[in-house]
Amino acid sequence: MDETGDFMIISTSNGIVLSNTNLEQNTTTSDITSLLLKQVSSVNFDVSKLLVGDVFQGLITDVRKNEVTIQINGQNLNAHLEESINLNIGQNISFKVQNNDGKQISIKPMPSINNGNEVFAKVLSQAGVPITERNIEMVKTMMSEQMAVDKKSIMEMVKQISKYPDQEPATIIQMSKLTIPITQENICQFENYKNFEHKIDQTMNQVVDEFIPVLSEAWKDGSRQPDELLRMQFEIIEVFQEQEGNKGETQLLKEIFTAKEIKSFTEQLRGLGFLPEVLEEVKSGNISSNDTLDLIKQTLGKLETYNFPEGALKKLFSGKEFKVLLKNHIENNWFIRPEELLKEKKIEDMYKQLYRQIDKMEEIVDNLTKGEQSLSKNLTSIKTNMDFMNQVNQFMNYVQIPLKMLNQKAHSDLYVFTNKKKLSQKEGKLSALLHLDMEAMGPLDIYIQLENNKVDTQFFVEDTISFDLIIKNTYLLTSRLEAKGYECTVEMKERKKTVDFVEDFLKHEQQGNKIQRYSFDVRA
Incomplete structure (x- = not known):
């Protein structure tokens, strides 16, 4: 004994x-x-x-x-x-x-x-x-997370876990330790992030693909009055017009449409009585998507719907060309070009605007479809994802950046491994990880350390093609940083493990370690 x-x-x-x-x-x-x-x-x-x-x-x-x-x-x-x-x-x-x-x-x-x-x-x-068995698993997890297991701590955790009987105790325990508010929405997002199903850009793409047909179908089925539909159409155009602090470049019509589509679109506007000078500008293709939508709203807003030829509004708003135009414009609002990241508060402004736009889309979807299940779910998912990121940013710096580069869209995550208190005090090194998912190059991780005027970068790639492409262009990075007064080093390494949001990022500050997942052989 x-x-x-x-x-x-x-x-x-x-x-x-x-x-x-x-x-x-x-x-x-x-x-x-x-x-x-x-x-x-x-x-x-x-x-x-x-x-x-x-x-x-x-x-x-x-x-x-x-x-x-x-x-x-x-x-x-x-x-x-x-x-x-x-x-x-x-x-x-x-x-x-x-x-x-x-x-x-x-x-x-x-x-x-x-x-x-x-x-x-x-x-x-x-x-x-x-x-x-569930309570035993709870205690096991609390111990593995190095949490206290006295009576008070056990009782508090049992109370939290009992509120969500369908959830794994480990999820709630980890969230509790990380001081993330425990709600059903946050639990779902936390598990999405753990399971690598968190990419907000994927949900945004689904929303665009599902939302555009909802509007066009409403014009086709004839169940709503043209005045009501035109009001909704104007509301969508207005909420997707550039907002102050988030002005981005919009594409010209000739970059969006084929020559045949420009001709068809011009004729649709002619049928609605647009002025000849406007039609000429549209026909040339040298007018931006933003200006085109603005002209449509201003011109049609001055007239009563009964003054339009029968079927003209339906032909425009249910037509292929307007759907392509609106989709392109929404994507330009939601996806950021790399050069736009130089603008102060660009990401913050984008997310503020996105929240307002999602609110308006939810209102219209509920009006037209009485809550179409898949679309409504995706709209809610975007908002809860943004809310979750906001909760994480109370103690760490993390953001998803939906990128638009050349002819492709890309997902990116920016992790800053210095907590907000140390960052504000400018203590020690600033460590960050930029994760990119691109069609051509696949996943790419860029680990950055900044101390005074020294920048150390490590590129983690999965294949030799990406390795060769980056190594041939590293001089662009080093020369531009040197021009700004920084000393830069570049290393290329093999990427063998996916970034784990919980283990590699959220727990990073508590562990007090560098990024332990990167134990790779140096290739250059």
């Missing part, structure tokens, strides 16, 4: 008994583990001294209805089962003492607490919490 403070472990070759003593407040993983690892060569105890609440494990040697004989370290314990359960001779099972009057011991089988789970059952028992 080994005693340490108030905690007693009785260990035998056939079973383990943990005495019913109190765990001190703030008992941690290391406290319990050190007790559990102590070796006991011989044990001599009286099984009749088992107390109510004790949890033990033993070998079943006899079963007669609700009476069972259990062997513990060569001694036989005769006990009464309070619950009927099919037990077989030879099973090694864990039990909890329900009553012991000195003459008879009543016990209750415990669910799956073998294989070293006895200590977790003991923690739950001391906290007065039911010993279930």
Whole structure:
């Protein structure tokens, strides 16, 4: 028998008994583990001294209805089962003492607490919490996260976990440790980030593809008055007009349409009475998508719908050309060109505008479709994703950047591995990781360290083609940084592991380590 403070472990070759003593407040993983690892060569105890609440494990040697004989370290314990359960001779099972009057011991089988789970059952028992597989998993996770497992901490965590019975305890425990507010929306986003399903640009693409047909179909089915539909159309155009602080470049019509499409679009506007000078500008293709939409709103807004030729509005707003124009304009609002990142607060302004635009889209979708399931879900997903990023940014710096580069869109994540307090105080090194997903090059990680005027960069790539392309152009990076007064070094490394948002980023500050996932061979 080994005693340490108030905690007693009785260990035998056939079973383990943990005495019913109190765990001190703030008992941690290391406290319990050190007790559990102590070796006991011989044990001599009286099984009749088992107390109510004790949890033990033993070998079943006899079963007669609700009476069972259990062997513990060569001694036989005769006990009464309070619950009927099919037990077989030879099973090694864990039990909890329900009553012991000195003459008879009543016990209750415990669910799956073998294989070293006895200590977790003991923690739950001391906290007065039911010993279930879910609660055992909760204690295990709390210990692995190096969290306190005193009674108060256990009770608070049980309360949190019980609110979300369909969620894994590990998710709620990790969020609690990271001080992320625990809501159903945040839980879903946290798991999305853990499972690499967090990319906001993918949901944005789905929304664009689903939203445009909703508007055009409303014109086709004739179930709404033209005045109502035109008002909604104007509201969408207005909310996607450039906002102050987020002015971006919009493409010219000749960059969006083919020559045949420009001709068709011009004729549709002619049918609505647009002025000849406007039609000439549209026909030339040298007018931007933003200006084109603005002209449509201004021209049509001056006239009553009954003044338009029959079917002219329907032909324009349900036509292929307007759908392409609106889609292009929405994407220009939502996806950022790399050169635009030089503008102060560009990303912040983009997300503020995105939130307003999603609100308006939700309003119109609910009006036209009464909540089309897939589209409504995706619109909500974008908002909750933004809300989650905002929560993370209360203590760390992270943002997704939907990028538009040449003829492709790309997903990117920017992780800053210096917490906000240290960043504001300008202490030590600034460490950051830029993750890019591109069609041609695949995933690319760029790890950056800045200290004073020295910039160290490491490029992590997956294939030789990307490696060769980057290495041939590193002089552009180094020369431009040198021109700004920085000393720059560039390393190329092999990328073998995907960035883990929780383990590699959120826990990074708590671990106090550099990016441990990068243990790769240097290729150059």
